[in-house]
Amino acid sequence: MSAVLFDAATDVLTVAGVASHSAGTLEASFTGKPAAVAAGSIRFEAVEKTYVSSAGPVKALTDITIEVPGGSIFGIIGRSGAGKSSLLRTINRLELPTGGHVLVDGEDISTFHEDQLVALRRRVGMIFQHFNLLSAKTVFANVALPLVVAGVKKQEVKERVAAVLKLVGLEGKENTYPSRLSGGQKQRVGIARALVSRPEILLCDEATSALDPETTLSILSLLKDINRRLGLTIVLITHEMSVIREICDHVLVLEAGRIAETGRVWEVFGNPRHEATRALLKPLDRGLPEDLAGRLNSRWSGKPATALIEFTYTGVGGLQPDLGRILAVLGEDTQIIQSNLDRIQGHVSGRLIVASAARADLHHLIANPDLAHAARIIGYDTPNV
């Protein structure tokens, strides 16, 4: 896929140029656009994509209808082959849907002619997993390329490249070659190159997958900063759920080319409804310690034992673990065994596992909507005598 992306990137660079507007005035710059549509909004309407291959047709996307709000950070996740790249690449027409429509700022881009496509690709920047920098060119020349191709005057190129390098924290690196840069710095060059055309949408295809965890965090914080400061819509594909949790407002889960589920990140991650989402989120779930899991019985013998109780929180209605309340209901000798709780967009979700004395009315006691959104007894730990 990288080779294809590289060609595609070159194509984008060849056609990309300078937009005559800043992010704040983008909407006014395009004619024929409904005034009510927010800058940087994207709408997929019944989008279909079927590839023709030597082995026969491959259906990559089926009936995708969804809205990406302008100015939001929107994550797309799904297993390998789910259709994430295919969908992302319809936004700048690197892929043309075989059915349905993609609307950018309310305009159906499937009808665009060549000159409109050039303008579209200025409005929609893209960054890649392997950065796609030109190794024989300096940082300055890499970032300046879209402006040079568009015929922007030298002085303006200089000023705009300087401004964008400052924005991404690469001041002083103008004359450095990519081979001398760290992975994080290379991605900053990629981001600067995408931003120099002043796009209103930034597409990120696994932009942090080649980076170590610390560098990933610094790039994510840069993307968040750009989103806030420039009002840019960011659509990103990632296989790292922590990336979605860290910066996205909304998430779309694709499964075999269809929408599995979508919503605000705290809603989808707090209460995943689709099996595909649960499978993707599994790495974030620590599970019970093995020694404990191995000792548990599913039934209570009636003899003295400890019951392990799992309280689940989905983030809905602001309900979150209240230890005082749990102790009041279950007794002072109740202990916390494991906490797998997360705070996303101000909503607490996840699981809290506690141990409390087994007793006949335990099921009844824990079925209390003031304690958690759901509760269950995982099993019973009977001490050896």
Ligand SMILES: Nc1ncnc2c1ncn2[C@@H]1O[C@H](COP(=O)(O)OP(=O)(O)OP(=O)(O)O)[C@@H](O)[C@H]1O
């Ligand atoms: N140019 C192509 N020709 C034929 N089939 C393709 C082409 N591009 C993608 N596909 C197929 O379309 C489906 C969706 O591919 P896509 O790359 O969009 O998935 P993805 O979710 O991005 O996968 P990954 O996470 O592995 O990159 C897959 O079955 C893939 O093999």
